[in-house]
Amino acid sequence: MEQILFRHNKPGRCVTFAEYRAEGGFGALKKALSGMSPDEVQQAVIDSGMRGRGGAGFPTGKKWSFVPRNLTGPRWLICNCDEMEPGTYKDRILLEANPYSLVEGMVLACYAIGVRHSFIFIRRGYEQAAANLRQAITEATTAGLLGENILESGFSCDIDVHVSAGRYICGEETALMSALEGKRANPRAKPPFPAVKGLWGGPTVVNNVESLANVPYIIAHGPQWFKDTAATSEASGMKLFCVSGQVANPACFELPLGMTLGEIIDGPCGGMRLGSSFKACLPGGASTPYFTREQWNVPMDFDPVAKAGSRLGTGGIVVFDQNTCMVAATLNLVKFYARESCGWCTPCREGLPYVVHLLEQIESGQGSEEHIAILKEHVQYLNYAFCALAPGAMGPVDGLLRHFEDEMREHIVKGKCPILKANLPQRHRGTEVNNAG
Amino acid sequence: MITTELKNELQTRIASAITNREAAVDVMKAFQAHYGWLTDEAVVEAAGLLGLSPLQVEELATFYEMIYRRPVGQQVIHVCDSISCWAMGGETLLGHLSGVLGIKPGETTPDGLFTLLPCCCLGNCGEAPTLMIGDTICGRVTVENASKIVTPLLF
Numbered sequence: 001m002e003q004i005l006f007r008h009n010k011p012g013r014c015v016t017f018a019e020y021r022a023e024g025g026f027g028a029l030k031k032a033l034s035g036m037s038p039d040e041v042q043q044a045v046i047d048s049g050m051r052g053r054g055g056a057g058f059p060t061g062k063k064w065s066f067v068p069r070n071l072t073g074p075r076w077l078i079c080n081c082d083e084m085e086p087g088t089y090k091d092r093i094l095l096e097a098n099p100y101s102l103v104e105g106m107v108l109a110c111y112a113i114g115v116r117h118s119f120i121f122i123r124r125g126y127e128q129a130a131a132n133l134r135q136a137i138t139e140a141t142t143a144g145l146l147g148e149n150i151l152e153s154g155f156s157c158d159i160d161v162h163v164s165a166g167r168y169i170c171g172e173e174t175a176l177m178s179a180l181e182g183k184r185a186n187p188r189a190k191p192p193f194p195a196v197k198g199l200w201g202g203p204t205v206v207n208n209v210e211s212l213a214n215v216p217y218i219i220a221h222g223p224q225w226f227k228d229t230a231a232t233s234e235a236s237g238m239k240l241f242c243v244s245g246q247v248a249n250p251a252c253f254e255l256p257l258g259m260t261l262g263e264i265i266d267g268p269c270g271g272m273r274l275g276s277s278f279k280a281c282l283p284g285g286a287s288t289p290y291f292t293r294e295q296w297n298v299p300m301d302f303d304p305v306a307k308a309g310s311r312l313g314t315g316g317i318v319v320f321d322q323n324t325c326m327v328a329a330t331l332n333l334v335k336f337y338a339r340e341s342c343g344w345c346t347p348c349r350e351g352l353p354y355v356v357h358l359l360e361q362i363e364s365g366q367g368s369e370e371h372i373a374i375l376k377e378h379v380q381y382l383n384y385a386f387c388a389l390a391p392g393a394m395g396p397v398d399g400l401l402r403h404f405e406d407e408m409r410e411h412i413v414k415g416k417c418p419i420l421k422a423n424l425p426q427r428h429r430g431t432e433v434n435n436a437g
Numbered sequence: 438m439i440t441t442e443l444k445n446e447l448q449t450r451i452a453s454a455i456t457n458r459e460a461a462v463d464v465m466k467a468f469q470a471h472y473g474w475l476t477d478e479a480v481v482e483a484a485g486l487l488g489l490s491p492l493q494v495e496e497l498a499t500f501y502e503m504i505y506r507r508p509v510g511q512q513v514i515h516v517c518d519s520i521s522c523w524a525m526g527g528e529t530l531l532g533h534l535s536g537v538l539g540i541k542p543g544e545t546t547p548d549g550l551f552t553l554l555p556c557c558c559l560g561n562c563g564e565a566p567t568l569m570i571g572d573t574i575c576g577r578v579t580v581e582n583a584s585k586i587v588t589p590l591l592f
Contacts, residue, residue, distance in 0.1 A: 083560055084557065084558055084560070085558070086519035086520045086521060086557070086558035086562070087519075087520055087521050087558070087562050088558075088560065088562070089560040089561060089562050089563060091560075092560045092561075117455075123560070124501075124502070124503045125503075125559050125560060125569060125572075125574065126560065127572050162459075162462075163462075163463075163466075164462065164501070165462050165465070165466065165501035165502070165503045165504050166501055166502035166503040166556075166557075167500060167501055167502055168557060179462075180459065181456065181458060181459060182456070182457075182458025182459045182460065182461035182462065182487075182497070183458065183497075184496050184497060184500050185500065200455065200456070242562065242563060243563065244521035244524075244525075244562035244563050244565055245521060245524045245525070245565075246524065246525075250562070250563040250564075250565075251563050252563060282520070286519070286520055286558075316562070318520055318521050318524065318562070320524060324524065329520065329523070329524070332518075332519070332520055332523045333520055336518075336519055336520070336557060336558075339557070340557060342500075
């Protein structure tokens with residue numbers, strides 16, 4: 001299968017600068033700076049139909065086009081590598097294998113938008129990825145591919161690496177800008193949108209690592225080529241799917257967008273682990289409503305996944321087997337969000353701990369029918385939160401209510417969790433799991 | 438007190454930032470590395486370097502998971518408690534480490550060697566369950582091999 005982002009990967013180590021260049025790396029930058037206008041670069045990305053790979057799925061080229069062209073003063077590009085959504089680790093895998101596509105993609109994006117100074121905002125814990133990026137930036141600068149007067153084109157830009165100190169909300173683009181400015185990372189009101197008024201009040205584009213790293217390949221091979229790498233005619237490009245949970249081979253794969261969930265799990269993931277059968281999954285990270293066996297044949301692409309009642313999100317697929325209590329799984333997810341809430345707005349700060357309380361009641365066998373009704377109301381209410389964190393937190397709750405209401409009710413009727421977790425051995429890779437259910 | 442050398446290094450970092458505050462996280466991390474945790478003294482010193490009030494530094498320090506405003510052990514063990522690790526036995530692992538070290542999550546061993554902290558997703562979900570000791574990520578940690586990871590650090 002053709003690989004885009006993983007094409008330069010070397011087994012067990014990071015690709016070197018020399019190897020990346022010898023295999024055609026930085027060719028797209030040369031092509032753009034010697035023969036394309038910034039608008040042509042932007043147009044190619046628009047024509048490719050690539051949708052942002054960070055979770056929201058907004059078309060990348062279109063986002064660039066919202067930056068007003070006639071404003072004076074600095075404008076900014078931020079690469080969002082604050083990959084803290086549970087179940088998501090694709091950006092780390094990419095940057096540990098190859099930081100150069102991102103560097104090249106960022107220079108191309110800076111050229112298209114007219115940015116002199118850009119940032120990579122990277123989470124705590126990704127020290128290896130940050131080290132790779134710093135080295136790649138030094139190498140590219142020394143080779144004249146970054147910094148002053150790149151490839152003697154007259155265009156200059158540079159990249160700063162900012163390593164955060166660990167907080168999920170920093171991945172929300174307006175909170176990220178606050179964090180980068182050295183302020184407490186509370187989200188900001190939109191509008192004004194970052195493209196008009198963002199970092200230090202200047203026009204700002206925030207793109208995910210994977211989106212930016214794809215840009216060189218769109219420029220080098222053309223928008224149509226990129227589009228055609230997808231599995232369906234509606235989809236565009238390849239996607240990094242990072243899989244975890246009870247599959248035989250949990251890893252990060254670059255696959256054509258539009259492959260079905262079943263094809264991904266039974267194909268590269270090698271099916272379920274011995275003794276496990278598929279019960280449900282989070283299709284795109286911790287904030288997405290569950291998929292069950294009913295969605296097995298849904299193409300994993302933005303619109304089909306949305307039509308099937310969830311979101312493609314980050315492409316982080318977390319798979320649960322028959323021994324997983326879905327109430328307990330949802331409780332774990334909402335606890336995460338309650339803890340990571342920045343506390344800025346009341347629905348999120350007060351609402352999420354209340355949802356945790358309700359789920360705890362049900363899980364421990366103390367729940368009642370009324371709790372289910374209140375949870376349903378809260379799926380609606382938390383849409384009134386200031387940013388997308390709280391609605392995201394309610395994604396799995398929404399999925400729980402739609403797919404597993406019977407399982408919730410069983411907890412209430414039996415007065416305890418019907419799934420015998422306590423009897424299960426600790427689960428880890430390579431160990432056979434007893435079927436206790 | 439930090440060394441003049443570190444002070445100069447941090448002043449250079451601050452000078453290269455677009456605004457002083459932009460360097461705040463880097464400065465807090467440097468102070469934490471120096472003192473072991475972000476002491477009250479460090480908050481005041483960091484504020485002085487950044488041109489912020491101690492309160493402004495405090496509101497940043499308390500925001501981040503990896504900035505410690507209380508003393509921690511020489512080694513901080515972060516055990517991921519997010520969904521992928523949970524599904525693969527993360528709770529059992531945290532309970533086991535708690536037993537091995539004789540402390541509850543959030544506590545430090547009496548000899549000051551280890552602090553055990555649950556933490557949010559470490560981005561190593563394919564190799565769950567995961568923990569991080571200092572800056573080192575360890576994946577596929579089981580009850581059987583957890584002690585092997587922790588014990589060498591005791592000597």
